[in-house]
Amino acid sequence: MAKKPTNNRVPAKAEPKKPYPIAGTSIVPTQLFHVPSLQPRQEGPWRDEPDKLAWVDKATGMPCLMLRARNGTLSGYVAVSAKHPLFGFDYRAVPADLGIQPHGGLNYSAACDEEADERVSVCHISEQPRERGRQPRGEQERPTFNEEQWWFGFACDKSYDLRPGCYQDHMSAENGQTYRGEDYVFTQCTNLAHQLAAAGGETVSGVPIDTSSFTVPPVGLDAGEK
Known part of the structure; x- marks a missing residue:
């Protein structure tokens, strides 16, 4: 069960599930919160962005989400299923030769965080409806979670990234x-989902996934590495 919010002056609401335009395409969010x-x-x-946006990648079927951190930056996450060879791997143990290389490199790996507030959790709400009769009478409907997910993530808070929530970074641009x-x-x-799918030997429409054209962002901490 998601915990009740404790630190927001203004309650956050889930937005209706309707097409959301982004990066030249459109998705139907599974979660969208401001x-x-x-x-x-x-x-x-x-100001015009959601603080949590979750969706399912169309090509690979992998759950994805982006989440805003306290420093104002966005982080990205992609989940693999229990059948994936990297399920349960610590991000530091992922073999380099697999080419799993999102912005700044992986910095997160964990199971679905069921206990966190839904608005800030690294977890996807299950699309499976709750069984009839299982909800206690008078109790508010609770979100259900898919436990068979292992999340890998990256953060956009490197030295060459603008952190708008940090006072010292106000003039960083x-x-x-x-x-x-x-x-x-x-x-x-999207790139991370394709990289993870390729690492798992998966295909899209029967064709092996080609990740050679993906842009590989810098991993170092030097602001000059762009």
Whole structure:
């Protein structure tokens, strides 16, 4: 069961599930939240972005999501199923020769976080309806979770990334740092899903997945590495 919110001055609401345009395409979110407490105070492109957006990648069928951190940056996550050879792997143990290379490199691996607030959890709500008669009378409907997911993620908070929620980074754009918005993070999540699918020997429409054309972002911490 998702925990009740405890730290937001203004309640966050789930948006209706309707087509959402992003990065030159359109998706139907499985979760979409605006969380006021996560929004940076200054104006910027983040004002028009959700703070949590979850969807299923059309090509691979893998659950994806992006989530805003306290420093105002977006992070991206992709889940593999229990059948995937990397299921349960620590991100630091993923073999380099598999080419799993999202923005800045992997920095997260964990099972579905069922206990966190749904608006900020790294987890997908299950599309399976709750069985009739299993919900206690008078109790609010609870979200259900898919436990057979292992999430890998990356963060856009490197030294060359703009962190709009950090006071010291307010002038960072003038110093060459770049805010990684929803279109960029969506594309990186899509690439990560394809990379993970390829690592699992999966295909799209029977054709092996080609990841050779994907842009490989920098991994180092040098602001000059772009």
